[in-house]
Amino acid sequence: MSDPFTDIPDDGGSDVALAGELALGLLEGEALDEALELFNADPIFAALVAEWRLQLSVYDEEVVEARARPAVKAALEARLFGDERVPVWRRLWPWQLATGAAALAAVWFALAPVPPVTEPDAAAPVYVAELSAQDDSLRLVAAYDPAEDAIVIRRTEGQAQAGRALQLWGIAPDSLPVSIGVLPDDPDARFAVPADLADRVAGLTLAVSDEPPGGSPTGQPTGAVLAAAPLEGI
Amino acid sequence: MTDLERIEAMISRVALGDRAAFSDLYDATSAKLLGVCLRVLKDRSLAEDAMQDAYVKIWSHAGRYTSGVASPMTWLITIARNTAIDRARMRKPADNLADHDATLTATGPTPEQSTVAASLARRVTQCLAELQTDRAAAIRLAYLEGLSYADLAERFEVPLNTIRTWLRRGLMTLRACVER
Known part of the structure; x- marks a missing residue:
C-alpha cells in the first residue's frame, strides 16, 4: 500500500490524522459526516481507521475490569429474547410441586436426551400432562418434545391387565380420538405425533383406554377409558 | 485454544x-x-x-x-x-x-498471530513514550475516557484549535514512529 503520509507536513489535513480522530471518536457534526463518507468510499481510509483502532488498543490493558450486577444480564436477555425465555426447569418447578418427583423425572426424560447434548430450547413451549385412573391404579405422565415432534410417556403406576393392552389417544377439540399408539411393556415410550394431530398439540387431551392386544380393531376406543388429561403448557 | x-x-x-x-x-x-x-x-x-x-x-x-x-x-x-x-x-x-x-x-491489519499483535503493541507503546507528554496524554484521555476536543481543551487549558493541532500532530508522529 503506498502511503502518502510518510512525509508528514505541518498539519495539512492528513488522512492519517483524520482516521485517528475517527477511531478516537473525536469528530463531531460535519467533520464526522465527512469522515464517515470517506470511510465508506475509500477502502484505504477504512483500513487506516482499523489500524488506528488496533494500535490504540494498547490502552485497553489499563482498563480495570468491573463486575456488573447480575440483574444487568437478566435485563439484557429479557430485552433481546423476550420474557418467554424462562428456562424449562424453572417452568417445571411449580408443576413438579403439584405432581411430585416422579413426574418431573419423566419430563426430564422426555426433554433431555441421554446424554444431554443441549439444554432444551428455553423459548419452546413445554406441554405436560399427568393422567391417572380414578382409583390411582394407573398413572402416567406425558410430555410433548418439540424438538422431535414426539409425545413421551412414562408409566409410573399400574399396567395393562393380563391379555389386554393400553392404548394412548389424542383428542383435539371437537374431534374424534386419534390413536397415538399402544403402550409397550416398558414403562417409557416415545411416539411420533400422528399426522392427524400435527400442529394441534396445544389443546390436545390425552387418554388411555383398555383394548385388545395390538390395540383397538376399529380405530376408535373400544374399551373403558381408564385415564385422561389435557396437555397443558407450562 | x-x-x-x-x-x-x-x-x-x-x-x-x-x-x-x-x-x-x-x-x-x-x-x-x-x-x-x-x-x-x-x-x-x-x-x-x-x-x-x-x-x-x-x-x-x-x-x-x-x-x-x-x-x-x-x-x-x-x-x-x-x-x-x-x-x-x-x-x-x-x-x-x-x-x-x-x-x-473495516478491514485492516490481520494480527491473527499473537506474536505480530504483541510486537505491534510493544512498538506502539514505545512510540507513545517517545511522544511529547502532553500529546500522548491527550490521545490517551481521548481513547480511555472518551473526551471530546472541547473536554480536552478545558482539561489542558488551551484553545480548541490548539488542542486539535496537538492531537493530530501527535497521531501523525505516532504513526511515523510505528512505521519506522
Whole structure:
C-alpha cells in the first residue's frame, strides 16, 4: 500500500490524522459526516481507521475490569429474547410441586436426551400432562418434545391387565380420538405425533383406554377409558 | 485454544443466533466491557446501561465480525467504547450509532498471530513514550475516557484549535514512529 503520509507536513489535513480522530471518536457534526463518507468510499481510509483502532488498543490493558450486577444480564436477555425465555426447569418447578418427583423425572426424560447434548430450547413451549385412573391404579405422565415432534410417556403406576393392552389417544377439540399408539411393556415410550394431530398439540387431551392386544380393531376406543388429561403448557 | 480463539468461536456462534454462546460471551467479556464503559461514563449505573446497549449491538452485529481482521476483544471493546461515548455526549442513537457501527466492518491489519499483535503493541507503546507528554496524554484521555476536543481543551487549558493541532500532530508522529 503506498502511503502518502510518510512525509508528514505541518498539519495539512492528513488522512492519517483524520482516521485517528475517527477511531478516537473525536469528530463531531460535519467533520464526522465527512469522515464517515470517506470511510465508506475509500477502502484505504477504512483500513487506516482499523489500524488506528488496533494500535490504540494498547490502552485497553489499563482498563480495570468491573463486575456488573447480575440483574444487568437478566435485563439484557429479557430485552433481546423476550420474557418467554424462562428456562424449562424453572417452568417445571411449580408443576413438579403439584405432581411430585416422579413426574418431573419423566419430563426430564422426555426433554433431555441421554446424554444431554443441549439444554432444551428455553423459548419452546413445554406441554405436560399427568393422567391417572380414578382409583390411582394407573398413572402416567406425558410430555410433548418439540424438538422431535414426539409425545413421551412414562408409566409410573399400574399396567395393562393380563391379555389386554393400553392404548394412548389424542383428542383435539371437537374431534374424534386419534390413536397415538399402544403402550409397550416398558414403562417409557416415545411416539411420533400422528399426522392427524400435527400442529394441534396445544389443546390436545390425552387418554388411555383398555383394548385388545395390538390395540383397538376399529380405530376408535373400544374399551373403558381408564385415564385422561389435557396437555397443558407450562 | 487460546482465550481469544475461544471468544472468536463464541462470536461466530452468536452470529448464528446461539443464545447459550451469547451467554458465555457475556460471562467471558462483560467485566472488561463494563470497565471500558465505566472509564468513559464514571457512573456505574450509566455504564451498565451503555454496556447493555453494547451487547444488544454485539448480538445483532456478530455476523459482521470478520475473524482475523481484528482481535475479537478489540472489536467488542470498540463497540462498548463507541456506545459509551455516544451516551456521554448524549447523542441520539439515530444520529450516529448506525454509522459508527458501519466502521466496525473495516478491514485492516490481520494480527491473527499473537506474536505480530504483541510486537505491534510493544512498538506502539514505545512510540507513545517517545511522544511529547502532553500529546500522548491527550490521545490517551481521548481513547480511555472518551473526551471530546472541547473536554480536552478545558482539561489542558488551551484553545480548541490548539488542542486539535496537538492531537493530530501527535497521531501523525505516532504513526511515523510505528512505521519506522
